[in-house]
């Protein structure tokens with residue numbers, strides 16, 4: 015287990031109750047497929063404590079998160095709000111009985127898991143939840159690679175593929191959240207790989223995720239040289255995704271993050287494929303310099319998810335203050 019104090023306390027010990035606190039204290043939890051990050055702090059830039067836990071089964075993962083937050087609250091005072099950013103698919107409609115639960119997921123043991131129950135009972139009643147990729151998009155837009163643009167899409171390529179949008183003005187009214195990793199995609203010529211998605215086989219995630227890369231070549235992408243055919247093939251699929259985003263949900267910038275793309279070597283292939291796929295249809299993007307600005311790397315690295323979780327909490331508190339208990343302050 016990794017434990018780190020990210021930044022020093024700025025003014026001594028926090029008071030015991032948020033009612034008497036000039037500056038509220040927040041919690042964030044980022045539940046990913048392999049690791050779960052928990053943090054408490056005054057803002058994403060002023061984290062007091064942070065822990066990285068392995069994501070194992072739901073009960074033991076959430077129990078360890080509860081233990082972290084309980085100890086942190088004993089040390090620093092009560093949380094005003096907790097932001098939960100979890101891998102999906104999630105039920106995010108607050109009026110549904112399954113609110114805050116995982117829906118059917120390929121991750122063993124997690125289908126139907128109730129993410130919110132123990133956190134609400136033992137950590138904080140003021141909870142706001144969204145997907146991990148939506149939270150990462152929010153953080154990159156507000157604090158990272160999207161600070162100079164009006165809107166941003168964040169694509170993460172890891173074990174799976176996810177896409178989040180910021181700002182996301184539809185999230186309180188739509189029946190489910192985006193799952194763009196499972197978009198059907200046009201196969202590259204000569205690509206006979208069956209695909210690894212347990213639901214669809216050869217959807218985008220089935221053909222181009224980290225799991226697919228490992229199944230295709232027995233290696234992680236970073237272990238392959240940049241002249242390996244993996245870059246052109248996978249970059250082609252991800253470029254089609256970028257073109258689909260440009261056509262379907264136009265944003266001012268798209269950033270490609272996640273563990274598979276962390277070294278940035280895939281970006282030129284993605285840009286080139288996106289431009290080819292658009293075929294000159296978007297005149298504003300039919301230019302190398304424009305495409306270089308349009309598709310880029312994240313600025314927050316692997317901190318985007320937990321920063322986004324803390325932003326969910328700070329935003330909820332700013333919106334609702336002490337009066338939002340029992341509501342779902344996601345707007």
Ligand SMILES: [Zn+2]
Nearest residue numbers: 196211214217
């Ligand atoms: Zn799929």
